Amino acid sequence: MATKYDTLPKHHRATQSEKLVIAASSLGTVFEWYDFYLYGLLATYISAQFFSGVNETTAFIFALAAFAAGFAVRPFGALVFGRIGDLVGRKNTFLVTMGIMGLSTFAVGLLPSYASIGVAAPIILLVMRLAQGLALGGEYGGAATYVAEHAPEGKRGLYTSWIQTTATFGLFAALLVVIGFRFTLGEDAFAAWGWRLPFLISILLLGVSMWIRLQLNESPVFQKMKEEGTTSKAPLTEAFGEWKNLRWVIIALLGAVAGQAVVWYAGQFYALFFLEKTLKVDGATANILIAIALALATPFFVVFGWLSDRIGRKPIILGGCALAALLYFPLFSALTGAANPALARAQASAPVSITASQAECAFQFDPVGRNKFDSSGCDIAKAYMAKAGVSYANADAPAGTPALVRIGGASFTAPDPGTLAGEEKIAAIAAFQDSLKAGLAAAGYPAKADPARINKVAVVAILWALAMLVTMVYGPIAAMLVELFPSRIRYTSMSLPYHVGNGWFGGFLPTTAFAMVAATGDIYYGLWYPVVIAAATVVIGLLFLPETFQRNIDA
Template sequence: MDISTSEPSRRTVTRHELTLIVASSFGALLEWYDFYIYAALAGTFSTLFFPSGNDTTALLASLATFGAGFLVRPLGALFFGRLGDRIGRKYTFMATIVLMGVATVGVGLLPSFARIGMLAPLLLVCLRLLQGFALGGETGGAATYLAEPSPAGRRGLYTSSLQTTATLGLLSSIAVVSASRSAMDSASFQDWGWRLPFLISIALLIISIYLRTKLSESPTFQGMKQAGKLSKAPINEGFGKWENLKYVLIMLFSTASGVGVVFGTGHFYSMVFLQNTLKVAPDTVNLYLAIALVCVFPFYLIFGWLSDRIGRKWIMMSACLLLALTTQPIFHALTHYANPRLEIFQKTSPVTVHADDCHFSLFAAPKTECDRIRSFLSASGVSYKKVPLQAGESITTTIGDVTVHGSDRENLEHALLAAGWMRHADPSQINAPAVVFLMWLLIVYLAMIYGPMAAFMVELFPARIRYTSLSLPFHLGSGWFGWMLPFVVSAMAVESGNVYFGLWYPIVIAGVSLIVGVLFVPETFRRDISQ
């Protein structure tokens, strides 16, 4: 049934509603902070927890480990979603944050590869899986818990405050990591200082637990419990009946997958690209991203508010369209403004690898000369073409007019430098306002789709199976399509030899999300969510 939105939109926020928003949002902030610390330290983790000898392989392994936490999120969604629909939103909501906090502290206490060998990456993966499992129940719980008591005409605005925590979590992680780096020399940070951001989360965990103890159970859940309308089998009911399953599939292949690739591109891969491909200093990248995040922050609330007035569907679909159309131009522009010397080098000194016996190996050191050459070029942020050897030829790399025989790194680097390549981006040539604007633009797309999305997900499913039904497709779509994005895009770039080739991954996913969304996503902003 349609709900009038005029009266609720005029009244002020009550004290109870403000407490609900702060408690839900602060807990979610901790969840995102814990996850983003790892993203901010992915380069450091590649040297601490994985075998040395191949920087590209170590980085990919570190990114894959980061993505592993998202792969198990659907399992957490099913487990905690069922609990949330059976025993209540509040207690399930509490369990997820405790589990997340314990896993994060565990990462901060983990011995490095140098001390315990392969057990180090194994334990790291296990803790990342535990984090992902907890987050699988957190997102759906937070959205459900906050949306159900919200006024109908302000549901988008209220829940968009929850969505801002992703930005605040990343911003907090950047601030803590940067402060830790600046407080000590690089050797000390590499040795033990990297642990501080993880251990600091203990204080945030205590505050989050305290705030959540002050919350009462969702009135919607209480009403269903008193009326005896709780679902006895929310998983079977949510995914075994077509009237519910069709919305699960629609959400999975539209808004959930769309928000995943928008999120992964704007929040994560832009950082990876600037640091590892364009060779901009990590602290500089963090500063640019922090500025962009601060400037984007109000847009989550703006798009949430706007979705209460004109609807949620077309705002979210517009974000997918813009990402599909502008991703390649934006990343080419990042090269132009962040490292113009690299752009000139790539145009004037094309690189060609003449070799056979090339392999793509994720967790092993390069075995052949071709593997070593490609690993070095990829780690240097250099695009290249690979052509097969002709009869009687030996392995060579052509850099502009210079030919380098064999795979010696010093010879390759000398030839690159002679052709105009630089080990690091020249700070004096970086157009900081342009870089910040481009990073801001990518995250504005996220605000467009993520701001209204919590309200949309809650409105899409009936209350008795809501926690379970919305959690699974969200984490399948955002986790499997989106959160593996930094690894998938980087791996595609390494395999193809083109630093921009992997960007077709988010473009294609965003395009599919747009088509499915336009055709099948219903408008939900006037739905009654009490039933």
């Protein structure tokens, strides 16, 4: 039976009203990303408010782990809401995911701290974070599919690249709000209670976003399938139970999305955390510098989306992954020199090493918050260096050898806790830590970055280079994922690899990378995580990933 869609050319040229619908969809998605990324920007404050029962290093890693928990459940949100989107349509699914996201974000701003309600605080926080992850898992696939199915033939990369900008615009909006409150309230007030305000004002964005989404019309491709009765009756089974479709899900994940994800999170979130926690740049300055870099880089999402309509998706995505694998170590090393030149000089002129029996050294991460890292001299030395954010090399020694810390030409012998007890042990550890503090200061190691000596132009340039790699891999990815899968199971099929890649490979990057740094003492060691995954994606993508930019997506 003929329908009104049979008169449209494949794929029809977008009308003015459809372009407005696409803009509205993108704006709504910006607000969802704003909600989701607030947590990452405020991880330092959240660690102090909700994980104060553990040591400082563990608290921050826990805060990052709760941040990552929202990413962990994104694939499950993709399955649940992807199925709904393929069964009942894109528009109604948007409304449900937005409501869950907005209310969960608002609730975080009201949540009592650990000091008020104890362990219930981090548990409730985790529940809210999981709800956010489920909602976002259903959001992206729908938005990308919706926009692509409205786009004219030959312009899907350009049109969907606007959806790709929404994550950065959301992060940028969150940065501006956080910066505004920090400067308005002052650091003390912001740390005490002001950090809640960016979460609370999200209820206003929820109202605006729901109104925007209510204006949307259903995708013409889905509407056509619905009228013709060709929608999938079992999208999960069809997408993942049939090898012809499942193999493309696996190839999309390992040959494109995994690398895109680690480049995205290393270039934006890990870079921000690295500035604050490792290089000791004050949070407000770090936020401003990365906001400037993002503002300069964001137009290139659209540039690379447009370019992918002409030369293909594959060379741009894999090219960005390859450049990231090659450039991350030199870029982050340069970032140290530009943001904290005193630290860079101290590392070069007075490197730190800890010589001890590695069998007597604990991993510097305490999942239950009860390890004081004082059972061996090695633990005492490493715990202090981890807290100070000082990079050090490890050297093994025979069992029973006293731990020895070298700072340039100076040496410091750690006390043996096994021979001490009570007040004597406490006093010996305190004296050793004081001597390390003095030794680090004498060698030129700064307690924090000197704002007057930060080369802000160089820092912004390096952050911009990292963000440019993000635009290369992320700009064309939505169009490529849409084109890989048939329309009847597109929402479900593309959502899973995207959210496994970005939720697991990318979302766990800050937590994993900082744990790797804590374990080794090398502030750059965590970069091996994104470098290896990006390089593997290049190899797998070159071998198995097809070029998709000239495909018809109506089938």
